[in-house]
Amino acid sequence: MPQVSAFVRHLVKETERVIGAWFRGGEEEEEAEAAAIALEQPVTTMERDHGAANGLRFGLAAMQGWRPEMEDAHTVVPSLPGALRPWAFFAVFDGHGGAKVARYCARHLLPHVTGSLDLRPPAALSVEDVKRGVRAGFLRLDRRMHKLWRPAGGDRSGSTAVAVAVSPRHLFFINCGDSRAVLCRGGGACFYTQDHKPFLPREQQRIQRAGGTVTLQRVNGSLAVSRALGDFGFKGAPGRGQTEQLVSPEPEVYEMERSDADQFVVLACDGVWDSVGSEELCRFVHSRLLLTRDLEAVCSQVINVCLHKGSRDNMSIILVCFPGAPCVSEEALQREAQLDAIIEEKVQENFKRQLDEGEPNLFYLMQDLSEEEIPDLPPGGGLYSKRELITSIYNKLKDEHRAVSSRDSDESR
The missing domain is CATH 3.60.40.10 (PPM-type phosphatase domain)
Known part of the structure; x- marks a missing residue:
């Protein structure tokens, strides 16, 4: 909404x-x-x-x-x-x-x-x-x-x-x-x-x-x-x-x-x-x-x-x-690390599914993730606040896929 x-x-x-x-x-x-x-x-x-x-x-x-x-x-x-x-x-x-x-x-x-x-x-x-x-x-x-x-x-x-x-x-x-x-x-x-x-x-x-x-x-x-x-x-x-x-x-x-x-x-x-x-x-x-x-x-x-x-x-x-502002919390840091790990896993799963169906696309990946129930997303920021992380993981996976494809192509020659 x-x-x-x-x-x-x-x-x-x-x-x-x-x-x-x-x-x-x-x-x-x-x-x-x-x-x-x-x-x-x-x-x-x-x-x-x-x-x-x-x-x-x-x-x-x-x-x-x-x-x-x-x-x-x-x-x-x-x-x-x-x-x-x-x-x-x-x-x-x-x-x-x-x-x-x-x-x-x-x-x-x-x-x-x-x-x-x-x-x-x-x-x-x-x-x-x-x-x-x-x-x-x-x-x-x-x-x-x-x-x-x-x-x-x-x-x-x-x-x-x-x-x-x-x-x-x-x-x-x-x-x-x-x-x-x-x-x-x-x-x-x-x-x-x-x-x-x-x-x-x-x-x-x-x-x-x-x-x-x-x-x-x-x-x-x-x-x-x-x-x-x-x-x-x-x-x-x-x-x-x-x-x-x-x-x-x-x-x-x-x-x-x-x-x-x-x-x-x-x-x-x-x-x-x-x-x-x-x-x-x-x-x-x-x-x-x-x-x-x-x-x-x-x-x-x-x-x-x-x-x-x-x-x-x-x-x-x-x-x-002000002096009463929230302080860094170890519990919050752990919760955020768990959230990032969940997001990384979901991006990898979605990327693999897109590969099986054709060419990976970041827009569709974001759209798919927005329809999933992901717990503990930042309040007020939601999935938008994780766009940089998602983009970074996606680009890394894409670079790895290109490297593997290029290596396989060289070996086939």
Whole structure:
């Protein structure tokens, strides 16, 4: 069933995109849409990083995937400078229509936010002070970009933003757009941000008051998010304030007190969330943390799972682990080794059966395996999380078969 759900999500998204291009009309826009569909092969090289400070560990991974350009960007600061040293800040920016806004935000959003906070000791900052500072920082940054680029004819790109600011006592989840943050506490997803989609009642009301429409679940039939930084072509409604435009740069800020039960936070762009749900991803990450402390590797596995599930977008993910994160378990390692052995045996059996019937084929092998009951597959990842292992075993068997066939052919001569 998860395979069907992922397929349906992608089918709906691509159908909306194609119909949206037809609805808007214009050869230039249609050509731009067509160019953005996909490359012939995905770019699977990953940017990876990790670090630790303030009792936190983080890992990240980012992949261009099927898109012609990498439009995602990120910010990782596990210890802020100056008086805010006990604080940390992590953010993912998902660009659209180009990478300019996302990259600018990755460099400049945090200084705009911290510059908006009152210049007093961090301990004296109230929750409301922080929320006001974050909101002011977003709006100031958006105005700054508009002022910088308007004389040159503007820039058509935009970017969503999702972030978490970690203080000694609180977690501040910051969201503008349809990227998402999820908190895993006590073994499950206890909180996640709400995607800003044009069809949500409060978003639709603002869009309509600004003179726009929500068509095909998009702003004016074009943009799939209702809040973003940049996108200045959607921010010129006369008589409307900065946060009352078709697309608003105003973030939502959610505050939670930290708990000893906090395990990890995941920040990711919609290229990840289009392929896996919040609960699914928490379960998968939890299961991987029982096997390794390498957070880069865990993030890379998430992206590979999403790629194999069919994500056609750029993908970026940041994993932030708290002291209460799952630890490597000998029992989990043994269980995983047993699972890998079972999979290897099944691949060998299937490969032999395909040889008897004709030419081996990896696609059909994966299809056959997906129909089998394989116990202890990683929750939330399933067989997709074992695609690399299956491919490696399959290629090894194919190479061995070719070598034997070549040797037999030489001997027959």
